[in-house]
Amino acid sequence: xxxxxxxxxxxxxxxxxxxxxxxxxxxxxxxxxxxxxxxxxxxxxxxxxxxxxxxxxxxxxxxxxxxxxxxxxxxxxxxxxxxxxxxxxxxxxxxxxxxxxxxxxxxxxxxxxxxxxxxxxxxxxxxxxxxxxxxxxxxxxxxxxxxxxxxxxxxxxxxxxxxxxxxxxxxxxxxxxxxxxxxxxxxxxxxxxxxxxxxxxxxxxxxxxxxxxxxxxxx
Ligand SMILES: C[S@@+](CC[C@H](N)C(=O)[O-])C[C@H]1O[C@@H](n2cnc3c(N)ncnc32)[C@H](O)[C@@H]1O
Numbered sequence: 001x002x003x004x005x006x007x008x009x010x011x012x013x014x015x016x017x018x019x020x021x022x023x024x025x026x027x028x029x030x031x032x033x034x035x036x037x038x039x040x041x042x043x044x045x046x047x048x049x050x051x052x053x054x055x056x057x058x059x060x061x062x063x064x065x066x067x068x069x070x071x072x073x074x075x076x077x078x079x080x081x082x083x084x085x086x087x088x089x090x091x092x093x094x095x096x097x098x099x100x101x102x103x104x105x106x107x108x109x110x111x112x113x114x115x116x117x118x119x120x121x122x123x124x125x126x127x128x129x130x131x132x133x134x135x136x137x138x139x140x141x142x143x144x145x146x147x148x149x150x151x152x153x154x155x156x157x158x159x160x161x162x163x164x165x166x167x168x169x170x171x172x173x174x175x176x177x178x179x180x181x182x183x184x185x186x187x188x189x190x191x192x193x194x195x196x197x198x199x200x201x202x203x204x205x206x207x208x209x210x211x212x213x214x215x216x217x218x219x
Contacts (some may be wrong), residue, residue, distance in 0.1 A: 011052030050115030117147030
């Protein structure tokens, strides 16, 4: 991956840095931050689960004092390069294993977009739900987008896996039930979303993702 575009394209199809930034702005405004109450959230710290090239961390950095991201890939230096290109100076990137080092109740907003569908076990879902319950600040919100299926849980075998393909699909009510086990209540959800929000609903315009907005039951 020599160029920045090649690097960004690995995570989300793109042909230029500008189009990545434009798409990130649109995903941020019309999906990730598009829920009632976002404007009123305290904006001290956000956390992205699976930041990839950093396009959404760059969006979060405009709203939050600190925009943290966690991932497992081995090219954090390229993500930092992208963030520097965008003049982002308040981001912090952590490896998955460093996540427990974040203080309890220290995140006002946790979000994850096109990531849970790339996990290959429900244990990984549980790891992050547990961390979300631990890290959410009182009154905080967690917005998770995940791969959906109509029945149960479907895991795609590693040998059938191709670049950008999804590996984990969860029936939305099961996901919400799972979150409840960790003390997270579902405030709003969409089990069937449009893939392209500029086009009308229809059988040819269905996203592979569903979404759920979570808060601590204790709040
Ligand atoms: C398709 S990219 C999405 C990146 C970013 N959320 C975006 O919308 O541009 C998926 C990202 O999830 C990350 N990922 C996959 N499994 C993960 C895990 N178990 N923990 C954290 N990140 C993970 C990958 O390394 C990759 O960066």
